[in-house]
Amino acid sequence: MVKCSLNQNGEMIMRKSLILFLLLIVLAIPFSVLGQLNPVVSSLEVDLWPEYDRPDMLVIYKVHLSSTTALPVDLRLRIPADAGEPNAVAMRQLDGALLNAVYSREVDGQWAWINVTATSPDIQLEYYDPNLNRQNVDRHYLYNWIGDYKIESFHVKIQRPLGSSSLRVTPDLGKMMSGDDGFMYYVLDVGAVDIGQDFSVEMDYIKDTDALSIEGLQVRPSAPITEDTQGKMQIFTFLPWVLGGLGILLVGGGLVWYWRSEREVMGSVPRLRRRPEHGDDQTIRGSDVKMGESVVYCHQCGKRAEPGDRFCRSCGVKLKR
Numbered sequence: 001m002v003k004c005s006l007n008q009n010g011e012m013i014m015r016k017s018l019i020l021f022l023l024l025i026v027l028a029i030p031f032s033v034l035g036q037l038n039p040v041v042s043s044l045e046v047d048l049w050p051e052y053d054r055p056d057m058l059v060i061y062k063v064h065l066s067s068t069t070a071l072p073v074d075l076r077l078r079i080p081a082d083a084g085e086p087n088a089v090a091m092r093q094l095d096g097a098l099l100n101a102v103y104s105r106e107v108d109g110q111w112a113w114i115n116v117t118a119t120s121p122d123i124q125l126e127y128y129d130p131n132l133n134r135q136n137v138d139r140h141y142l143y144n145w146i147g148d149y150k151i152e153s154f155h156v157k158i159q160r161p162l163g164s165s166s167l168r169v170t171p172d173l174g175k176m177m178s179g180d181d182g183f184m185y186y187v188l189d190v191g192a193v194d195i196g197q198d199f200s201v202e203m204d205y206i207k208d209t210d211a212l213s214i215e216g217l218q219v220r221p222s223a224p225i226t227e228d229t230q231g232k233m234q235i236f237t238f239l240p241w242v243l244g245g246l247g248i249l250l251v252g253g254g255l256v257w258y259w260r261s262e263r264e265v266m267g268s269v270p271r272l273r274r275r276p277e278h279g280d281d282q283t284i285r286g287s288d289v290k291m292g293e294s295v296v297y298c299h300q301c302g303k304r305a306e307p308g309d310r311f312c313r314s315c316g317v318k319l320k321r
Contacts, residue, residue, distance in 0.1 A: 038195075039073045040066035042121075043153040048143060050132055050161045051207070053214040057132040057141055058087075061125040065118065066152065072119045078146060081112040083127045089114065092122035111146075137208045139164070147197040154190035156201055159183050162213040167205040181217060296320075 047060035061077060090098040106113040114125060133140040160167060160183060173186040193199055296305040296319055303314040311318055
């Protein structure tokens with residue numbers, strides 16, 4: 001009996017030791033490893049932009065990981081295999097900027113896995129889905145989310161294509177809102193989606209033109225323009241210099257005008273010639289003037305007239321004899 005009791009006590013001690021050992025092993029596992037086993041997505045926004053800058057469907061994933069998910073964590077997002085390489089895979093930094101992230105692509109049947117190690121809780125994935133069906137003026141698209149992760153808050157945001165009409169979405173559209181880019185958006189709040197739960201959005205619309213939505217995009221400032229906007233010229237800063245320059249030009253122009261007008265006035269006033277003295281008269285008589293005839297000068301310009309002239313040959317005024 002004593003031997004049997006000792007065996008039972010030994011087995012109990014061994015069981016307790018084994019349980020304690022397993023607990024120590026579990027506690028020794030880093031929490032980062034536990035977080036990598038099952039990351040939780042706090043919120044997921046799926047933007048669907050049909051015929052935006054390509055005749056395809058631009059799909060944008062905006063993933064925000066839960067605070068319970070330890071970083072870094074390996075994240076796998078699936079996209080259609082025929083979409084090819086994603087347009088962008090990026091992570092948001094502490095300063096809010098999105099930087100390209102290193103990723104790998106692994107094809108599995110009709111799907112392709114995009115593998116990325118998330119060092120930030122915010123990840124953005126963009127790709128072009130060529131499965132937008134275009135039949136004449138009719139458009140049809142089916143989006144599928146395969147429940148690979150648990151999502152606490154799921155949102156779908158659909159951009160209304162430029163020149164489209166009769167947009168129908170299943171499930172029914174939620175609220176409509178105007179974006180900062182001038183486009184109309186339809187937001188559907190799906191709510192919580194559990195792991196393994198699939199979700200689909202089907203949309204139809206009519207569009208009788210091949211114009212892309214980006215062609216109607218208006219250029220807008222990235223931020224409101226204020227007096228403190230860098231690079232903005234303030235007229236009051238340069239107004240004194242502008243007025244000073246105009247004043248100098250006006251003064252200089254006035255001086256030039258006055259100088260030119262003075263020259264014109266001086267040039268238009270005829271110079272009076274001195275009537276010849278007796279000594280000079282001898283020279284005149286010896287050249288052209290006959291004896292007994294008097295020399296006549298124009299009373300207007302002083303030009304000597306020729307014998308027999310009735311009008312001045314220089315200014316045309318009638319001579320006084």
